[in-house]
Amino acid sequence: MPSQRHYSRLDRFLCEIDSLLGLCVKTAPTTQRPNPAADISEDPLSDAEKKLSAALMRVNHAGEVAAQGLYLGQSLSAKTSATRQQMRTAAAEEGDHLNWCQQRLHELDSRTSHLNPLWHIGSIIIGAVAGQTGDRWSYGFVEETEQQVMQHLQGHLDELPAQDRKSRAILLQMKQDEGEHAAAAHAAGAADLPTPVKKLMRLSAKLMTVSARYI
Ligand SMILES: [Fe+2]
Numbered sequence: 017m018p019s020q021r022h023y024s025r026l027d028r029f030l031c032e033i034d035s036l037l038g039l040c041v042k043t044a045p046t047t048q049r050p051n052p053a054a055d056i057s058e059d060p061l062s063d064a065e066k067k068l069s070a071a072l073m074r075v076n077h078a079g080e081v082a083a084q085g086l087y088l089g090q091s092l093s094a095k096t097s098a099t100r101q102q103m104r105t106a107a108a109e110e111g112d113h114l115n116w117c118q119q120r121l122h123e124l125d126s127r128t129s130h131l132n133p134l135w136h137i138g139s140i141i142i143g144a145v146a147g148q149t150g151d152r153w154s155y156g157f158v159e160e161t162e163q164q165v166m167q168h169l170q171g172h173l174d175e176l177p178a179q180d181r182k183s184r185a186i187l188l189q190m191k192q193d194e195g196e197h198a199a200a201a202h203a204a205g206a207a208d209l210p211t212p213v214k215k216l217m218r219l220s221a222k223l224m225t226v227s228a229r230y231i
């Protein structure tokens with residue numbers, strides 16, 4: 017007889033959020049750019065290499081889920097339509113990243129992080145608060161976030177198995193885009209965030225990157 021799983025209220029709540037997130041991911045705005053890995057052939061990877069690549073791409077997918085939340089929150093609380101538009105434009109490129117990471121995870125026979133709903137909701141709130149403090153601070157938050165993401169991506173490029181040219185092509189394009197988001201935020205008048213805020217951002221990013229590897 018099949019065992020019946022008992023779903024707690026929390027389970028049901030997370031399922032609801034998860035399906036909502038699934039919808040968000042499917043309907044995330046994109047620029048429809050082709051996947052940078054599309055024309056790159058798949059080199060054979062050992063089981064251990066495949067597992068490592070999947071862990072890294074799962075972290076990056078979680079990061080892009082968070083990016084969707086942050087830009088959504090920041091566009092909702094932006095003070096001017098120009099800022100709102102800039103946040104939306106960046107969000108569409110993050111939507112490309114999200115899809116590319118998801119596709120790569122699928123090719124690596126792996127899955128996305130179970131904690132994504134948490135990062136998504138948390139990021140919407142953080143983004144909305146950042147936007148509420150004013151556009152210069154909001155741009156400052158974007159610039160700092162994107163700079164931290166670029167450093168993180170370089171770490172993954174160094175760690176990625178050498179033969180995994182498909183994941184590498186995706187991460188390289190992402191790193192370039194994140195650099196452009198940082199530069200655009202800087203040009204728009206980004207304020208320099210206080211050091212404790214930067215440290216807190218690093219700490220919360222660490223929490224996400226470590227947990228998404230395994231969960
Ligand atoms: Fe991104």
Ligand SMILES: [Fe+2]
Nearest residue numbers: 162193194197
């Ligand atoms: Fe970005």
